[in-house]
Amino acid sequence: MLSTLSSRSRETGRSFEKLPMTARSFFQSLSLVLFFLLSSAAHAETRVRLEDDKPGPTIDKNIYGQFAEHLGRGIYGGIWVGEGSSIPNTRGLRNDVLQALKDLRVPVVRWPGGCYADQYHWRDGIGPKNQRKKTVNASWGGVVEENAFGTHEFFELVERLGADAYVSVNVGTGSPQEMAEWVEYMTSDSKGALANLRRANGREKPWRVHFLGIGNEAWGCGGSMTPEYYTNLYKHFATFIKTPKDNQPIVIASGGQNRETTWTQHLLEHVKESWTLRLDGISHHYYTLPTGEWSRKGSAIGFPEQEWFSTLSRTLEIRGILASNVRVLNQLDTAKKVGFFLDEWGTWYDSAEGASQSDLYQQNSLRDAVLAALNFHVFHEFAERLRMTNIAQMVNVLQSMILTDGERMLLTPTYHAFHLYRPFQGARRVPAVVRGGPDYRQGAQGIPKISATAGLGSDGKLYLGLINTHPRDAEQIRIDRSSPIAKASGRMLTGASLDAHNTFAEPNRVRPTTVELTGSKGSLEVALPPRSILVLALE
Ligand code: AHR
Numbered sequence: 001m002l003s004t005l006s007s008r009s010r011e012t013g014r015s016f017e018k019l020p021m022t023a024r025s026f027f028q029s030l031s032l033v034l035f036f037l038l039s040s041a042a043h044a045e046t047r048v049r050l051e052d053d054k055p056g057p058t059i060d061k062n063i064y065g066q067f068a069e070h071l072g073r074g075i076y077g078g079i080w081v082g083e084g085s086s087i088p089n090t091r092g093l094r095n096d097v098l099q100a101l102k103d104l105r106v107p108v109v110r111w112p113g114g115c116y117a118d119q120y121h122w123r124d125g126i127g128p129k130n131q132r133k134k135t136v137n138a139s140w141g142g143v144v145e146e147n148a149f150g151t152h153e154f155f156e157l158v159e160r161l162g163a164d165a166y167v168s169v170n171v172g173t174g175s176p177q178e179m180a181e182w183v184e185y186m187t188s189d190s191k192g193a194l195a196n197l198r199r200a201n202g203r204e205k206p207w208r209v210h211f212l213g214i215g216n217e218a219w220g221c222g223g224s225m226t227p228e229y230y231t232n233l234y235k236h237f238a239t240f241i242k243t244p245k246d247n248q249p250i251v252i253a254s255g256g257q258n259r260e261t262t263w264t265q266h267l268l269e270h271v272k273e274s275w276t277l278r279l280d281g282i283s284h285h286y287y288t289l290p291t292g293e294w295s296r297k298g299s300a301i302g303f304p305e306q307e308w309f310s311t312l313s314r315t316l317e318i319r320g321i322l323a324s325n326v327r328v329l330n331q332l333d334t335a336k337k338v339g340f341f342l343d344e345w346g347t348w349y350d351s352a353e354g355a356s357q358s359d360l361y362q363q364n365s366l367r368d369a370v371l372a373a374l375n376f377h378v379f380h381e382f383a384e385r386l387r388m389t390n391i392a393q394m395v396n397v398l399q400s401m402i403l404t405d406g407e408r409m410l411l412t413p414t415y416h417a418f419h420l421y422r423p424f425q426g427a428r429r430v431p432a433v434v435r436g437g438p439d440y441r442q443g444a445q446g447i448p449k450i451s452a453t454a455g456l457g458s459d460g461k462l463y464l465g466l467i468n469t470h471p472r473d474a475e476q477i478r479i480d481r482s483s484p485i486a487k488a489s490g491r492m493l494t495g496a497s498l499d500a501h502n503t504f505a506e507p508n509r510v511r512p513t514t515v516e517l518t519g520s521k522g523s524l525e526v527a528l529p530p531r532s533i534l535v536l537a538l539e
Contacts, residue, residue: 125150
């Protein structure tokens with residue numbers, strides 16, 4: 001019954017696309033209701049036990065963090081259009097994008113890079129806009145950087161979002177002095193020259209700098225350094241972070257990438273904290289490429305099933321990456337003081353034909369949403385040490401939440417995945433034990449077909465996230481918790497094809513639908529459609 005329903009919807013896909021939007025939404029909702037009703041009688045193959053009597057660590061809200069770099073149209077056109085733009089804006093920040101990001105409850109934004117951070121000189125981005133220096137963005141295409149978006153504009157963005165600020169300082173082409181002066185400009189409430197300059201530029205009170213990153217990818221674009229060389233530089237820079245006591249940022253060292261643990265180990269072994277030196281976190285980067293090869297990464301859409309599988313399978317390598325680095329942290333920092341910060345992650349595809357290679361603009365499909373949700377589930381497993389992650393990047397770059405085209409804007413499937421998982425920000429992790437679930441197999445390889453995560457939300461409700469990674473087969477799941485489940489409600493995301501995506505002409509092809517379920521004999525039976533994500537609040 002389940003597979004009949006899903007294959008029929010594939011066959012009728014073409015004529016369905018021709019229906020007007022309202023009729024399509026109606027049929028989509030109807031088919032989902034039918035799907036859940038008809039399938040609730042089927043036999044449960046997978047069982048999920050929620051151990052809500054054993055809540056674990058808090059899932060830091062910043063695990064759902066964002067990253068915005070001066071790259072392509074990530075800032076200019078995506079977030080910032082300028083006061084004089086015909087695109088509706090408030091003091092230069094686009095209203096539509098801001099509203100969508102507010103709805104997402106973005107907890108933290110990392111800025112200004114990325115590779116760009118190590119060539120960014122903060123003084124270029126302050127003062128009257130018509131007097132700001134035009135520079136060249138040598139990291140990303142050599143385009144002219146107007147510096148219209150600088151320190152004041154960034155803080156206006158995070159303050160309007162209600163998000164924490166994560167500022168990455170320039171180590172590669174900067175100096176401890178330049179960093180120290182920027183920190184003073186941002187945080188000092190004194191009558192010193194830098195605080196007065198900030199006031200003269202329109203900001204009376206200091207800003208709250210929650211996180212300070214010391215350089216970026218020191219092993220590569222940040223200066224091609226060895227861990228030994230960078231660790232010494234880290235100590236040098238971090239010693240000169242002087243802020244008022246009530247505005248002390250969490251200080252994060254630039255770490256390794258992929259499976260490496262050497263950077264984590266070296267930093268922990270050689271940075272000894274003192275009254276002048278702190279190490280609060282180590283950053284790490286991991287990007288998912290469908291093929292695993294930088295020379296031919298794979299397409300964002302129109303990919304074969306084999307690449308659906310390889311992309312999801314490669315993204316799950318994050319579990320091993322986090323486990324091995326956390327092992328090193330647990331050995332060398334038994335007080336569990338130093339956090340792990342995965343401050344760049346996400347998919348990276350080949351740029352579409354004809355598109356600028358340096359803009360890193362890519363489409364975003366249902367595959368990205370499923371991949372994001374799989375990452376969230378793994379992140380929750382490491383809640384004790386993982387203090388932040390930042391998907392790359394927020395708007396128009398790599399795996400973004402939002403795409404813009406002039407005045408048009410669309411929300412990507414990844415946006416919807418982040419939106420579905422909002423209740424997990426600050427929730428206490430609850431073990432979700434999956435039993436009996438089959439694998440989704442491709443040849444000799446397999447990944448779990450069903451992934452589950454659970455959390456006790458700050459509203460007191462028990463939330464469950466479920467993913468079906470299989471491209472064609474639904475799964476019947478029985479859910480139990482420590483007390484009977486009377487009902488559940490939430491939202492589900494799926495799409496008509498593996499690469500279902502939104503376009504400017506059809507921005508709502510992929511969007512969540514609501515789901516209401518009733519418990520039976522204390523348990524909950526869910527028929528999870530293929531290639532779907534479901535987040536439920538259980539009562
Ligand atoms: O996110 C794009 C780039 O990827 C960042 O600038 C860099 O840190 C990483 O290599």
